[in-house]
Amino acid sequence: MDDQKTAENFDVNKIDQAFLDDPFPTYKLMRENDPVHRNPDGSYFLTRYEDVVQSFRHPAMSSDKTVDFKPKFGDGPLYVHHTTSLVFNDPPKHTRVRKLLSEAFSPRKLSELEPVIDGIVDRLLDRLAAQGEFDVVNDYALALPTEIIADMLGVPEEHRHKLHNYSNLILGALDPVVTPEKIEDGHAAVEEFGALLEELISERRKMPEGGEMGEVLSSLIFGEVDGENLTPIELVQNCIFLLNAGHETTANLVGNGISILLDYPDQLQRLRDDPSLIKTAVEEFLRFQSPLQIGNRKAVEDVEFGPEGSKVTISAGTFLHTCIGAANRDPEKFENPEEVDIGRQPNPQIAFGIGKHICMGNTLGRIEGHVAVGKFVERFPNLRATGEKRNHGRARFRGLEVLPVSVT
């Protein structure tokens, strides 16, 4: 079959293991042969940088899921959660909630969090140094963001081990095909985590000043914009969303970053020789292996996509898969996009999205990446892979399930 036909036959709902292991050849094929691709279910798959950016910026592109999630989740807790979190809402609701959450990410809060991040990373590195051999993903990359978000929300020590599982169960229910058991587990996770947050919120209401360094719960409870604050449901559900949004994505950035350095020893050496490259290196990890590969939008009016001369009109009501992972390797935007260059500049990667929903945690995620990867490389000069790494096998998120290494 020629490339054109192969691209036209692509079905985002029927992706195979080869795609999950390495989607980049398929992205290239699609971008070159069918950049505004129609799937058999009528949805579209966009792979050009310019189109993906347009899908995030265009006012006629909706993120609202109140209609789409109904058949899947009924009226249950997962429905309440996903339709209340700001990422699945449009203005004016989105704008209001985003403003009220923004205090959690103010420069003052972030500067309070920096020493907390340093402390967590140093403690984790001490433990790993004593172990000598470990799994980068579970022993390091996943541990950091969960701790940070637990600190932000003031979750006490004894409950922290449950957070990773809550997040998996709640996000797992978003997969395209889900068993009834998975849906039930997702509902239960929203209820259980919600109940814990309600308890923490009621304690913080009684003691507004009782938070530790970096904690943001009080500002979310008491913060006001134009005389309004978050409703109790918005407060709880968006706190749950902060865990989900900032947890696996950041873990993937750290895991993918260390894995890229192991795959490209020349780039690892470059970073060791000049540690000040860590900032551009993290941008390159985000571009080359974007933690969130595929976003989504729905057109509420007819909108044109595609290169000049072969534009395609996508009609109102159509669902779009916006492939960030493909956009970040578009040769129209990036020189030698399939190569890793930790000093790449400029690097207009869009791993955090763009437009009104651009990631609220992008500065925090970047800081975590700089500290976690930078200190890891500095601390372990004898770093080497000791076994097969394995991807976690989900198309929307790109990350590893396991990355065994030795540092002795």
Ligand code: HEM
């Ligand atoms: C490297 C790590 C991260 C990546 C790659 C990432 C990626 C993204 C992307 C692509 C979006 C846009 C979704 C859309 O437009 O539909 C987003 C939104 C969001 N992210 Fe992140 N994220 C990361 C870390 C974090 C962290 C650490 C937090 C907070 C603790 C966070 C909180 C959020 C929030 C609140 C939104 C919703 C913004 C809105 O809808 O207005 N993210 N993220």
